[in-house]
Amino acid sequence: MNERDLTALLERATGDLVPEVDRLVADGTARGRTRLRRRRVGSAVAVAAAVVVLTIGTSLLMSGDGGKPRTEPGFADDTQSVETKTVELPRPQPKEPDRPTTVSAREAPTIIGTFLPPGPISEPLENADFPLVDTADERLVHFRYDGTLTTFTIARADSLATCREFANAEQANESLPQPVCSVVDGLEVLTSTQDSPVRTIGVTVWNHGYAISLQSYNVARSKNPDGSEDVPPVMDAPAISVDDLITIASSGVWFEE
């Protein structure tokens, strides 16, 4: 079998497959509508209840400085959903990592891309502003998704404050909203957003003795080439939604099962 044979085989084998178009389109549309409605309702609830809060996200995790983000954070856009969750208890977590991480920092952008709507994903950024860390206990990588800056980290949880400690910590800047610690599918999730000088959404998930953090911005870089920090936004809101950030950070794909 050569390449031409394979193409012909695929066409012959599937050419007469007849899907139930009406049902598939109706069900797919219904799923899409439900998802869209949930996002919009979630946004309204979040704004009304002031549930939208500030991220400490990745930079805090990595710097451990108790509240000073290394890069500029921001408020969530009103189209980003921050849904209120039913109160539930988190699953017990080990005090130390109970399994190794299996994805290198360099591989992480590609893996993250498979969870997201199609969009260009850059190679890992690696320079003085965006260091790349790739050890067994700590992974840090910055890259661009859909032209916007994205930061991913995995760090040992026993070297950090807990989710609730982060959420209750006094903010260095009182104008910044407080991060929120919630439980999603049995895992503790810290959610935070900032609006100025750039917009960013960050989530950190505690799982298997690690803190997995993902932060999405609406800018391409943290500062301009001349060193100034009034970076022009690439889009109105961070490119990755809160729901997607949580899904990615909660995934088991980062660990050896």
Next chain:
Amino acid sequence: MIDPVSHDAFEEFARARTPHLFRAAWLLCGHRAEAEDLVQETLAKVYVRMHRRLGPALENPAAYAQVTLTRTFISSRRRRSSTEMPYADLPEGAAADPAERTTLRLDLDDALTALSPMDRAVVVLRYLDDLPVDEVARILGVSPGAVKNRSMRALARMRERTTR
């Protein structure tokens, strides 16, 4: 470009693309029910993307849908990969497909189940959708060299299974 708030435009697009998406999904999943679910999930994501208030409008919804289908498949397989292996035998349900050319499809499915999800995706994108290597590499987030290697490997394995 599609009007971001037009339901009719989405439905028209979905009806036109669903047959092709279903063919690709069937080759990826090897199972009618899973293929239908993958198509519905893809349509849902395209619906949300088309109705997004912010950001640029979708220039090429067909390409977007194809990429979404492939990535959704790979992502779902990755989440389940710790408990699943490629089938040594035919998956349950494939034999229930009542359409014509069942034997050919069963043979093909048998050959495809020997491949990893990523290799299946390469086969579908390269040989069903007829996309160039660079485009497949971009969609899957791997290098063009990796796509070529996976193509050759997949072809060899399928040849081995279909000539038994």
